[in-house]
Amino acid sequence: MPPSRKKILCVGLGRFVKHPPGFVSPFGTPQEIIKKVDGDLKNCDEAGFDCYHYEMNPEDLEATLRGLEEKIQTQHWDAISIGFGIRGMPMHTVLFExxxxxxxxxxxxxPWCFSDGPSGNLDAFRRACPEM
Known part of the structure; x- marks a missing residue:
């Protein structure tokens, strides 16, 4: 019998992703990053992971953190994934903390998991849920 599907809360910037002037992302423009993440998450779905998104708004920190707390409390999660955009940009250090x-x-x-970029979610989810 195949393992049951796993519920992953994917915490990221989503529509709030912005690159500061002069910043060059190794992963492309915000639009290219979103496209890569969407494609990767399709692979995650096919591998048995149900991804639930929560978009963090760095410009409304307190409200976005309250919303995250509420989202976490809505159900059981098999893992929480925190996106590279939150972790990898110095301007979001406080948001990450x-x-x-x-x-x-x-x-x-x-368990928490961290991808190494917009196409690395499946590997991260498998590390957090090795039975998959």
């Missing part, structure tokens, strides 16, 4: 704090307080037993 506060995101980790919310996850640690609200879902301390849920």
């Amino acid at each position: 506060r995101t980790i704090d919310v996850c640690r307080r609200v879902a301390s037993v849920v």
